[in-house]
Amino acid sequence: MHNVQPVQLVRVFSTTDDGGNPAPVALDANGWSDMQMKDVARAYGHESAFVMRAADPRHDFRFRFFVPNHEMEMCGHATLGALWLLRHAGVWCTDAARIETLSGIVEARYDASDARIEVSQPAGRVEPVGDAALIAQTLDALNLDANDLLPLGIVNATTSRTKTLVPIRTTARLNAIAPKLERIESVCDVLSSTGLYPFSLDANAPHVFEARQFPRASGYPEDAATGIAAAALLFGAHRYGFVAAGERGILVRQGVAMGRPSAIAVNFRDPADASQGCWLSGPVCMIEEA
Template sequence: MTHQHIPDRRYSDRAFLVNVFSNGPGGGNPAPVVVDARGLAGEAMRRIAATHGHESAFVLPGRDSSDYHFRFFVPNHEMEMCGHATLGAIWLLDQLGRLALKDVSIMTLSGPVEARVDGGQARITQPKGWCNTVEDIGAVLEVLGLQPSDLFDYPVQNAATSRVKTLVPLRSVELLHGLRPDFSRVTGVCDQIGSTGLYPFALVDAKAAIFSARQFPRSSGYPEDAATGIAATALAWSAWELGLTSQHRVVVRQGEAMGRPSRITIERDGDRCWLSGDAELIREMPL
């Protein structure tokens, strides 16, 4: 049975800034969340995201047998799915007492998502992923300032659970943190290879399945992301599919090169996975 969750009109004039995936002081990725977005058109949502400079989540009543309908915007455009904004919104709804159940369904442009809140931490599902080798990697290496010898023995791949990210395997965390991309060319390279962002990564601990990564988005209105749940799930799925790890639980560290340390956890559950991370409320803001 579907439970319709109608947002509270008390929250129609404000956004809540929620920080997700923090792994230390100054860490995490902030997401403005509007818990009652019924009066907002898409362009108004985009302007709100542009005003605050972050991926933003907008909560609407459920449709298509879902409990909620979420929309996501970055300063430049609407997105099909945003992992940390979804986690932040579900965590916030629970904190505000707006979740009648701890397990809910969400409709997004990328498809249905299940969400769960346990012990104050939110988790969301992602579907079975896929990964394909990028055959011509010259432009990818050039825009990142890399040589072929900087890669370890693992293919550059386009991978996705919701949005396509380009996984670029590096020999060391030092190489990863030292990257100085040509940001003026990132959009063109992503368009060329059919990607929404470059996600270079390095293996930190093979036994514990810990990775470090950075995200350079195709066209979001900012050059780098401190924590990208959808890219991390793509990396985890690629690692499982190609045998880089046999652990069902993968941890991705991100944002360290920006001074915003973040920690993203992905756990495999059959033909899907669960994405989770810590969340905290920073402040309320007028729209």
């Protein structure tokens, strides 16, 4: 797209050939302007990652992320996709990396036994949304009523970014949500959230959750896979009592309602101490462009 390192397209967190979240990645974006990076995100319509030299020589890379409308502090699936490409290009050859992002230093590790790449997220903060009027606005934006909710309460959960977790009684109701998209941004602004993340429990599989992500203002209405939101859900699930002390983590299925099924593994760095943060992981593959 520019006269520098070409943009490569990967699919992250996919469970089928049509699933997951595509991520355009430029492995050498040194010298690119903000407008060039935003143009890539707009052309592809997806969160895009741009790899640069680290400002601090003690770190390995610097990543920047753009969606069609703005720059993002952090993007989990685009980070995984960029690291996978760096691995395949022979640029990242060690078992660990430290990456500069606008959200702070992100750690990565590579497990050669199963070629798994994991990306760190900080410990989550979980705060109940207690204002009745704000709860009503959130439900209205999602076209839900109080009977659609599990009796757990809506919460804001924050790792790299804040997501609003909305517990839904059934997966069927979750997948039937038809939000009032024009109201998502204003509700998220009042919530100080970057997206609404309604979720349900898989009745047949403990620690498996179904979820959907409606971002605040990314330039598209729904995400097929959202690593940062899945990390937030891990800490929300811990707060709700679905993940007991000593248990490793959860699997989040997303994108089913969009026909793009995805799976995101989120595990505590230390199952005995949630304050140590967590690891995100999932499958990555190349998308061959026509």
